[in-house]
Amino acid sequence: MSTSTCGIKELPGGTPARDEAGPAATPFRADGADSPDWLLQRWGVMLLIRRAEEAIAAMVEAGEVRCPCHLYIGQEAVAAGVAAALTPSDTVWGGHRSHGHYLAKGGSLEKLFAEVLGRTSGCSGGRGGSMHLASPEVGIFGTVPIVAGTVPLAVGAAFASRMRGGKDVAVAFFGDGALEEGHLHESLNLAAVYRLPVLFVCENNLYSSHLHWSERRVADNLDLAGEFHSVPGTRVDGNDAVAVYRAAHRAIEGARRGEGPSLLECRTFRWRGHVGAGWDTDVGVARRGELAEWLNRDPLARVAERLAVLGVHDLAARERVVLNRVADAVARARAGASPDRGRVLQHVWAEAACAP
Amino acid sequence: MRTLSYVQAIREAHAQLLARDARVFVIGQGLWSPWYAGASLEGLDREFGRERMVDSPVSENAVTGLAVGAALVGMRPIVFHPRMDFMLLAMDSIVNQAANCSYLFGGTISVPVVIRAVINRGGEQGAQHSQALHAMFMHVPGLKVVMPATAYDAKGLLIAALEDPNPVLYIDDRWLYAETGDVPEQVYRVPIGQAAIRRTGSDVTLIGISTMAAHNLKAAATLAREGIEAEVIDLRSLKPWDRETVFASVRKTARAVVADPGWRMAGAAAAIAAEIYEAAFASLRAPVERVTLPDAPAPSSRAEELAYYPGEHEIVEAARRAVGAGQPAKAARGAA
Ligand SMILES: Cc1ncc(C[n+]2csc(CCOP(=O)(O)OP(=O)(O)O)c2C)c(N)n1
Numbered sequence: 152m153s154t155s156t157c158g159i160k161e162l163p164g165g166t167p168a169r170d171e172a173g174p175a176a177t178p179f180r181a182d183g184a185d186s187p188d189w190l191l192q193r194w195g196v197m198l199l200i201r202r203a204e205e206a207i208a209a210m211v212e213a214g215e216v217r218c219p220c221h222l223y224i225g226q227e228a229v230a231a232g233v234a235a236a237l238t239p240s241d242t243v244w245g246g247h248r249s250h251g252h253y254l255a256k257g258g259s260l261e262k263l264f265a266e267v268l269g270r271t272s273g274c275s276g277g278r279g280g281s282m283h284l285a286s287p288e289v290g291i292f293g294t295v296p297i298v299a300g301t302v303p304l305a306v307g308a309a310f311a312s313r314m315r316g317g318k319d320v321a322v323a324f325f326g327d328g329a330l331e332e333g334h335l336h337e338s339l340n341l342a343a344v345y346r347l348p349v350l351f352v353c354e355n356n357l358y359s360s361h362l363h364w365s366e367r368r369v370a371d372n373l374d375l376a377g378e379f380h381s382v383p384g385t386r387v388d389g390n391d392a393v394a395v396y397r398a399a400h401r402a403i404e405g406a407r408r409g410e411g412p413s414l415l416e417c418r419t420f421r422w423r424g425h426v427g428a429g430w431d432t433d434v435g436v437a438r439r440g441e442l443a444e445w446l447n448r449d450p451l452a453r454v455a456e457r458l459a460v461l462g463v464h465d466l467a468a469r470e471r472v473v474l475n476r477v478a479d480a481v482a483r484a485r486a487g488a489s490p491d492r493g494r495v496l497q498h499v500w501a502e503a504a505c506a507p
Numbered sequence: 508m509r510t511l512s513y514v515q516a517i518r519e520a521h522a523q524l525l526a527r528d529a530r531v532f533v534i535g536q537g538l539w540s541p542w543y544a545g546a547s548l549e550g551l552d553r554e555f556g557r558e559r560m561v562d563s564p565v566s567e568n569a570v571t572g573l574a575v576g577a578a579l580v581g582m583r584p585i586v587f588h589p590r591m592d593f594m595l596l597a598m599d600s601i602v603n604q605a606a607n608c609s610y611l612f613g614g615t616i617s618v619p620v621v622i623r624a625v626i627n628r629g630g631e632q633g634a635q636h637s638q639a640l641h642a643m644f645m646h647v648p649g650l651k652v653v654m655p656a657t658a659y660d661a662k663g664l665l666i667a668a669l670e671d672p673n674p675v676l677y678i679d680d681r682w683l684y685a686e687t688g689d690v691p692e693q694v695y696r697v698p699i700g701q702a703a704i705r706r707t708g709s710d711v712t713l714i715g716i717s718t719m720a721a722h723n724l725k726a727a728a729t730l731a732r733e734g735i736e737a738e739v740i741d742l743r744s745l746k747p748w749d750r751e752t753v754f755a756s757v758r759k760t761a762r763a764v765v766a767d768p769g770w771r772m773a774g775a776a777a778a779i780a781a782e783i784y785e786a787a788f789a790s791l792r793a794p795v796e797r798v799t800l801p802d803a804p805a806p807s808s809r810a811e812e813l814a815y816y817p818g819e820h821e822i823v824e825a826a827r828r829a830v831g832a833g834q835p836a837k838a839a840r841g842a843a
């Protein structure tokens with residue numbers, strides 16, 4: 152059954168509210184996720200995602216980045232929280248909005264910028280742009296903008312892991328819209344019937360493109376999507392990195408022990424428009440004015456508040472380090488070469504299998 | 508006559524079809540967004556109501572199946588896929604179901620559905636947001652396939668497609684949306700299966716599909732300055748296609764260039780070239796030239812996009828090859 156963790160309250164609109172007790176919605180617990188070091192590290196990952204995407208947004212606005220970019224700003228706690236529960240050889244699978252998944256799993260910052268700039272030094276050789284990121288060395292075997300497209304592939308990675316007797320877990324990140332595709336449900340059943348080590352992470356940001364969930368669905372119950380297939384689901388506050396981590400950690404460790412798949416519904420919100428650098432307007436349609444409320448639930452500010460409770464106050468110096476890292480990486484990415492027009496036919500066929 | 512853009516013509520056809528026939532409805536993704544469908548459906552939800560202009564969940568196969576089912580029992584649906592790439596998820600509803608119904612059930616049932624797919628490429632969108640897959644559907648018996656290249660045809664073919672008792676795949680291309688042309692205000696049809704001769708000429712026949720039909724006209728102007736008079740045919744319908752018009756032209760010019768916005772291997776141009784060889788071999792003075800995409804997925808960076816998409820330049824070169832080593836056709840013919 153769906154469990155409501157970490158004191159999320161339902162608002163009439165079906166959106167979760169922070170616990171009124173204060174910023175530290177998730178109770179402190181001695182599991183490492185409360186330590187200043189842990190929080191600082193997660194805060195760093197989230198800040199890196201945010202500043203990297205702000206840099207991309209600026210380059211989109213300047214016309215320097217031309218590929219379609221779907222920004223993740225506002226949802227950073229999901230990627231950062233889940234990634235904290237993963238090992239380097241675990242795989243993550245994403246979609247059109249996957250800069251955050253890529254960076255949280257350890258993908259190269261410079262190669263991300265180079266990719267969106269269309270440089271040969273990009274993580275996909277400049278072939279894919281923002282919507283197609285690969286970094287097999289950190290467990291990313293291609294994010295793609297076909298909604299739900301990688302979910303069955305995540306199930307396949309988990310199938311391989313189990314068949315080879317390994318401990319690797321596959322995480323499928325997808326949006327609320329993706330649950331409207333039939334093969335996502337087929338994937339849930341496959342994962343359940345073969346007891347595969349998969350975590351299905353639904354990042355429910357309430358919208359699919361310009362459509363609010365209530366225009367696409369009768370009930371606000373995506374956490375139950377796996378129930379019928381015997382995949383247990385949990386709803387968490389997706390803007391609370393600690394809560395996301397704890398729920399993901401529990402599910403992932405269970406999967407490693409052979410207990411099969413589970414599903415996390417992370418309630419969150421993207422601040423920017425569906426695609427591009429704009430704010431809160433989606434493909435020509437304004438959203439319903441939720442943004443102000445969600446800005447107030449800034450996932451970064453919430454970790455900062457937890458840190459403050461623990462006596463860690465000065466984040467400015469660390470922020471400068473991240474900003475410098477981003478600026479350096481952008482500069483190096485810009486210096487990369489654009490592809491030679493003559494290479495169009497290169498890589499249509501693989502010369503040899505890439506994965507061992 | 509009145510001038511409309513290609514995208515306005517598509518919108519007007521929808522509006523007129525919705526206005527005159529209560530059986531018509533439109534379903535698919537992006538109908539309530541002025542952006543998704545590139546203004547081709549803008550405001551129709553306000554005009555005709557959201558019961559008949561249905562912006563759907565991300566469920567391509569079921570939504571297409573829904574339209575097929577509604578057509579089977581007497582409605583006249585238009586199912587909308589804002590990108591052809593996403594329509595691949597609806598292959599079962601289109602290929603197994605819609606295309607087979609009439610034949611499979613001995614003519615007792617029919618599927619008067621229009622499946623509208625948009626080609627939306629370029630802009631560094633990469634391999635999964637750029638595909639022109641018309642050839643895959645030409646391959647399937649029981650499906651009709653149309654690809655308008657002008658504003659006039661965009662309207663007339665949509666109306667003809669909806670009136671046809673068969674499933675018709677109507678493929679429009681975002682690169683054509685701003686093209687303008689004369690478009691009558693009244694309801695009219697462009698017959699499915701009829702090509703249009705856009706320019707007459709005696710030296711080479713340029714056969715074009717969709718965006719490539721527009722490039723052919725520009726190429727013909729360039730060729731004319733070199734003394735090569737090209738006959739330009741806009742195919743408009745791919746299945747069935749207008750063999751009579753094409754064969755008559757090739758018999759006259761003895762040379763053919765087929766310009767296709769899709770891939771080369773087993774593509775539309777290949778199918779047309781094969782039939783030209785079968786029907787007009789004796790008249791040909793040069794191999795049939797094909798101008799197509801290279802057999803590679805769409806790259807994303809602009810540098811590679813420029814190399815990937817053929818246009819006027821490639822057509823001119825192909826036509827020159829066909830008339831013989833850059834010589835004017837008359838001289839080449841004299842030498843033969
Ligand atoms: C198969 C398919 N259908 C439609 C689309 C168009 N599309 C791109 S993103 C998107 C919205 C997806 O919403 P959601 O899954 O909630 O992810 P979010 O954008 O909110 O992160 C849609 C419909 C697509 N890319 N692929």
Ligand SMILES: [Mg+2]
Nearest residue numbers: 326327358359
């Ligand atoms: Mg969403």
